[in-house]
Amino acid sequence: MTNIQQGGCRCGFARYEIDLSGANTLNCHCIDCQKHLGAPFSVFTVVPASQFKWLKKPVGFIAFSDTANRIFCNKCGTYLKWEGVTSSNEAEINAMTLDDPSSFKVDEEIFVRTRISWLKPLEGVPQYEAGRTVEEGSKT
Template identity: 30%
Template sequence: MASEAMDLSGGCQCGAVRYRVTGEVGYPHLCHCRMCQKASGNFFLPLIGAAKEDFQWTRGEPSWFHSSKPVRRGFCGNCGTPLAFETVGDDYIAFTHGSLDEVAAVIPVEQSGVEGRVPFYAELFTLSETHSNRDDLPGGIGDVAATNRQHPDHETENWSCEAT
């Protein structure tokens, strides 16, 4: 399980739930199983493991959903961000790669649950690319930036999560 000692932090989009990992992380992977697809609302769910003794919730606590008898998934009850995957009774917890403050700090090493991988996955990287200008929104990207309620990608002593 263990790979490299790290000091990582992360949390949900609104900042109500934050965590810190101080220790070894392991098995950073992309899970393609249907349950992870549903839990993330995406084609796959990137996860990273850590010993529970090296993982702490530093602000708030996640809400939990038992997606099966042995597995529960943690998410922010306020904004819905998927945050964790835990096998009940295990000494390890998996946290979502995308919830890290520094996403690029850990590189995935494997893809699992490939039997559920969407057939067009290999073609995703051949799609044309554009930068988002959000001309479809009143005020465009400027309005998005000016009204951004997303928690910054670093620890904050105080943060007020505004829900609408």
């Protein structure tokens, strides 16, 4: 069963299609996300790489850590995709860039040790001090 959706940046220069079936969506409260987005946390949805494709691929990327590239639209600045330098078998998408960002549910919250003091945990959602696994724990 597929759940095909589309998304893109603010200006429409970058567009993608994603199959959200089996997606894992997380709120990330790490300091990198807070600074990079200028927001209290990020919302990322993770699917196998085969379930994601660019329809119009942006060219902007930055690498401010050794572990990942961050893909953004160089026309409007929207941050769209996180790409690990080593793991290419997953696509990690900024879920707020989906055309219908209310269409998913949040499965977990990570890096809650740096959650902003005035935010409360989402009720019924698993909370992780850092990343989900050892590998993800070192994700920045």
